[in-house]
């Protein structure tokens with residue numbers, strides 16, 4: 001059994017069967033995976049394991065989802081998985097790489113990279129992103145990464161080598177792997193933490209955030225100077 005499969009096995013056995021917006025329910029001869037808001041619906045369309053990538057690609061309005069951990073997973077589908085290996089394949093298609101990072105985190109081997117370090121190593125057209133100001137980072141990260149409408153990952157990285165938090169605009173729950181990021185904007189911390197789920201961890205800033213930092217610097221440079 002692979003490490004990620006073993007981890008999934010222990011999580012599901014412990015009745016932790018939610019990851020992001022995904023619900024994993026035991027079913028006759030296997031498991032059913034669907035959007036967690038669709039549990040109990042009888043009109044869900046059946047998809048195959050190999051369709052999971054397609055499911056993850058577009059939201060309910062058929063708009064492309066560039067960020068797979070955005071809280072925009074589409075509704076109306078279900079996938080039957082006969083074993084945990086197949087469950088893992090569906091999770092991997094919907095939330096790529098997250099089980100591996102979780103395994104590294106649980107075994108104390110996760111490596112994080114600060115935002116400044118990520119920005120400083122950019123080259124080419126993204127090199128300019130390193131010029132972003134502290135104030136812009138605070139606002140941009142607070143908006144871009146927020147669980148309510150931005151991204152469901154729990155942030156593990158810091159802003160810089162001084163261990164500064166990425167944004168003062170984000171609640172402390174955003175940095176706590178014990179909190180269900182799907183519920184945290186809707187409920188009190190205690191309620192969100194009590195409903196256990198598998199966290200989607202963010203070990204370093206994604207390309208989309210880097211691109212947004214670059215755009216912020218470019219926009220600032222293009223702004224007309226004050227008279």
Ligand code: SF4
Pocket residue numbers: 067069144145150151152153154155202204205206207208209
């Ligand atoms: S940097 Fe991490 S938390 Fe922020 S949007 Fe990207 S993946 Fe999500």
